[in-house]
Amino acid sequence: MRHIISMLLENEPGALSRVVGLFSQRNFNIETLNVAPTDDPTLSRLTVTTHGDERIIEQITKHLNRLIDVVKLVDLTEGAHIERELMLVKVKAQGSARDEVKRTADIFRAQIVDVTPSVYTVQITGDATKLDAFLQAVTPLGVLEVARTGVSGIARGDKVLSL
Amino acid sequence: MIARFLKDEGVEYIYGYPGGAALHIYDALFRQDDVKHILVRHEQAATHMADGYARASGKPGVVLVTSGPGATNAVTGIATAYMDSIPMVVLCGQVASHLIGEDAFQETDIVGVTRPIVKHSFSIRHPSDIPTVLKKAFYIASSGRPGPVVVDIPKDMTAPTERYEYVYPRKVKLRSYSPVSRGHTGQIRKAVELLMSARRPVIFAGGGVITGRASEALTALAHRLNLPVITSLMGLGAFPQNDPQSLGWPGMHGSYESNMAMHNSDLVLGVGVRFDDRVTNNVNRFCPDARIVHIDVDPSSISKTVHADVPIVGAADHVLNEMLNQIGQRTEAQESLDEWWEMINAWRAERRGKLYEPAASGEPLKPQQVVEAVHRATHGDAYVVTDVGQHQMFAAQYYKFNQPNRWISSSGLGTMGYGLPAAMGIKLNYPDEHVVLFTGEGSFQMMMQELSTCKQFGIPVKIVNLNNASLGMVRQWQDLNYKSRHAHSYMESLPDFEKLIGAYGFKAITVNTADELEPALEEAFRSKDELVFLDIHVDPREHVYPMQVPQGAMCDMLLSKTERT
Numbered sequence: 001m002r003h004i005i006s007m008l009l010e011n012e013p014g015a016l017s018r019v020v021g022l023f024s025q026r027n028f029n030i031e032t033l034n035v036a037p038t039d040d041p042t043l044s045r046l047t048v049t050t051h052g053d054e055r056i057i058e059q060i061t062k063h064l065n066r067l068i069d070v071v072k073l074v075d076l077t078e079g080a081h082i083e084r085e086l087m088l089v090k091v092k093a094q095g096s097a098r099d100e101v102k103r104t105a106d107i108f109r110a111q112i113v114d115v116t117p118s119v120y121t122v123q124i125t126g127d128a129t130k131l132d133a134f135l136q137a138v139t140p141l142g143v144l145e146v147a148r149t150g151v152s153g154i155a156r157g158d159k160v161l162s163l
Numbered sequence: 164m165i166a167r168f169l170k171d172e173g174v175e176y177i178y179g180y181p182g183g184a185a186l187h188i189y190d191a192l193f194r195q196d197d198v199k200h201i202l203v204r205h206e207q208a209a210t211h212m213a214d215g216y217a218r219a220s221g222k223p224g225v226v227l228v229t230s231g232p233g234a235t236n237a238v239t240g241i242a243t244a245y246m247d248s249i250p251m252v253v254l255c256g257q258v259a260s261h262l263i264g265e266d267a268f269q270e271t272d273i274v275g276v277t278r279p280i281v282k283h284s285f286s287i288r289h290p291s292d293i294p295t296v297l298k299k300a301f302y303i304a305s306s307g308r309p310g311p312v313v314v315d316i317p318k319d320m321t322a323p324t325e326r327y328e329y330v331y332p333r334k335v336k337l338r339s340y341s342p343v344s345r346g347h348t349g350q351i352r353k354a355v356e357l358l359m360s361a362r363r364p365v366i367f368a369g370g371g372v373i374t375g376r377a378s379e380a381l382t383a384l385a386h387r388l389n390l391p392v393i394t395s396l397m398g399l400g401a402f403p404q405n406d407p408q409s410l411g412w413p414g415m416h417g418s419y420e421s422n423m424a425m426h427n428s429d430l431v432l433g434v435g436v437r438f439d440d441r442v443t444n445n446v447n448r449f450c451p452d453a454r455i456v457h458i459d460v461d462p463s464s465i466s467k468t469v470h471a472d473v474p475i476v477g478a479a480d481h482v483l484n485e486m487l488n489q490i491g492q493r494t495e496a497q498e499s500l501d502e503w504w505e506m507i508n509a510w511r512a513e514r515r516g517k518l519y520e521p522a523a524s525g526e527p528l529k530p531q532q533v534v535e536a537v538h539r540a541t542h543g544d545a546y547v548v549t550d551v552g553q554h555q556m557f558a559a560q561y562y563k564f565n566q567p568n569r570w571i572s573s574s575g576l577g578t579m580g581y582g583l584p585a586a587m588g589i590k591l592n593y594p595d596e597h598v599v600l601f602t603g604e605g606s607f608q609m610m611m612q613e614l615s616t617c618k619q620f621g622i623p624v625k626i627v628n629l630n631n632a633s634l635g636m637v638r639q640w641q642d643l644n645y646k647s648r649h650a651h652s653y654m655e656s657l658p659d660f661e662k663l664i665g666a667y668g669f670k671a672i673t674v675n676t677a678d679e680l681e682p683a684l685e686e687a688f689r690s691k692d693e694l695v696f697l698d699i700h701v702d703p704r705e706h707v708y709p710m711q712v713p714q715g716a717m718c719d720m721l722l723s724k725t726e727r728t
């Protein structure tokens with residue numbers, strides 16, 4: 001099953017490589033990885049999506065928790081949560097395709113954020129399946145470049161991941 | 164600052180080797196007398212010395228090396244300590260901060276190189292951070308499940324031109340690190356219930372019992388419920404082997420009765436063990452009838468290879484004492500273990516007197532009988548250190564350990580060359596004890612340059628070279644799996660060990676026959692202040708048995724060259 005694991009990480013040099021290294025060292029897979037500072041300058045938030053059965057996910061979370069740099073960790077998929085990813089796509093937009101791209105973007109509530117005579121750059125946010133669906137829809141029109149941020153997420157309701 | 168910290172931390176010895184990036188530190192060491200530095204002949208030896216000391220004392224060993232090749236030479240020793248959860252602090256010089264990343268002379272990203280084989284690592288970024296970072300390093304290395312910690316120290320951090328106030332930090336807190344001690348009471352209750360109602364229980368105790376100083380609690384629990392006790396190789400000595408409840412150690416070359424008992428048990432109480440593949444054999448066929456209770460300080464050890472029915476995260480001594488406590492309050496009777504002990508005693512009887520055949524007169528000595536003779540000569544209470552190979556397994560099988568911290572061997576990594584420096588680290592700190600190294604001519608030659616260190620610092624270890632003129636363990640596998648095609652398992656052109664040892668000014672005795680053995684041992688163990696090397700020529704055809712059959716269950720064993728279960 002797919003899991004979204006989010007953690008607060010000491011903002012220390014080497015912390016990120018310890019997390020990433022752990023995945024390769026123990027033969028765990030990483031599908032997406034997203035890391036950025038938080039409101040607390042000493043902490044970063046890191047989110048990975050990964051696949052595995054229950055035993056593997058348990059091992060992943062235990063080993064991550066064992067890293068001294070990992071301050072707190074949550075498997076968001078264990079409860080209700082919000083998952084978001086941002087994607088920028090350059091799509092060929094010439095002739096009739098120009099309208100088609102625009103229409104498709106509207107349907108997906110995506111925005112065209114840059115325009116040239118031959119190319120639209122589209123920005124879209126949502127969960128991974130929505131992004132995948134959009135990509136599928138515009139692929140016949142000619143996708144030139146894709147940049148995805150990787151999944152970020154947060155639990156629904158009052159639950160918070162903080163110190 | 165580093166020298167002062169080490170003194171305040173109570174460090175008596177550090178083991179190391181100087182070089183450019185570490186010279187400020189060496190200069191500081193020169194100008195004080197509290198912390199003694201032992202100059203090795205290869206940085207790997209420094210890590211093994213620290214490791215040997217740590218295993219014998221339970222305290223972290225401290226290593227000091229320079230950047231680049233100094234640090235990379237230490238890697239094998241760091242990995243060895245990591246695999247066996249041994250506390251160690253490795254201080255590495257590094258090129259000056261402004262040069263980092265430029266491929267400067269003797270620059271290696273040692274934090275990167277060692278990342279998968281350390282518990283944690285630090286890079287010093289400001290000289291004033293040194294005391295706190297070192298305190299954290301010692302705290303992390305020695306608490307919870309111990310392990311090696313690397314501290315990378317760029318040269319400018321130790322530049323003597325700047326001055327910072329030094330205060331010894333008595334305590335450090337890390338918000339993201341708080342090792343558990345108390346186990347969950349409810350889980351402990353479940354474990355106790357299972358123990359009381361089990362008909363064929365065994366205790367399986369590992370290195371965690373020794374690190375966690377829980378031997379007493381373990382022994383009390385075993386006696387209280389009359390439980391058979393199996394210890395892992397790392398746990399040798401956690402339960403006295405002269406106790407009738409001891410079944411020895413299990414696994415690849417473990418005792419017949421321990422493998423049979425564990426396989427046929429209905430409950431395994433694992434304490435501070437990691438159920439590694441050298442014990443379980445094929446995990447899918449591991450203990451088919453047993454429920455597993457697993458106590459460990461490290462949650463990631465639990466259910467890693469073998470699913471635990473009752474996981475208990477906690478320090479071994481606390482959890483075991485709490486179990487005793489709860490047992491004391493219970494009124495119902497324990498299930499009788501008489502039948503179980505009958506089965507176990509039958510397994511014991513099956514192999515009694517059949518383990519190996521001592522050499523007939525004129526025949527080459529058997530390594531097993533040498534170990535037994537050394538056991539007698541040292542009254543079973545020496546610190547026993549080994550290298551890696553057949554001799555290691557024979558030492559583990561035939562020396563009997565009645566106390567913890569006496570069996571010192573690289574188990575998880577199996578590092579040839581470990582023995583001599585590890586023995587030295589122990590002898591230096593326990594000068595009044597016999598420290599015996601069982602080695603093989605292959606392993607010994609990996610670290611024999613350290614004889615020079617023994618000479619410089621007067622470190623009189625006793626070395627028993629079980630010389631079979633071959634990489635015996637490799638040869639055994641080739642005999643069994645490769646139709647005796649002995650690809651590169653010979654040690655041709657062996658040195659004349661008497662001359663070699665003599666070159667360092669030490670005594671060496673060559674032993675060829677059984678008649679020569681006793682007098683040689685008597686001479687070797689007469690004094691504790693003389694390094695003696697026994698070059699004992701043993702039968703090169705000997706194999707280590709029992710030996711588990713690949714992919715089998717624990718109970719599937721070869722028992723000799725001609726028998727199997």
Ligand SMILES: Cc1ncc(C[n+]2csc(CCOP(=O)(O)OP(=O)(O)O)c2C)c(N)n1
Nearest residue numbers: 552553554579603604605606633634635636
């Ligand atoms: C550094 C290292 N290299 C290779 C091995 C693989 N290996 C395991 S046992 C062994 C043979 C050891 O020979 P020796 O020290 O003479 O011991 P014996 O088995 O003959 O008693 C080898 C090569 C190892 N464990 N460590």
Ligand SMILES: [Mg+2]
Nearest residue numbers: 603604633635
């Ligand atoms: Mg040999």
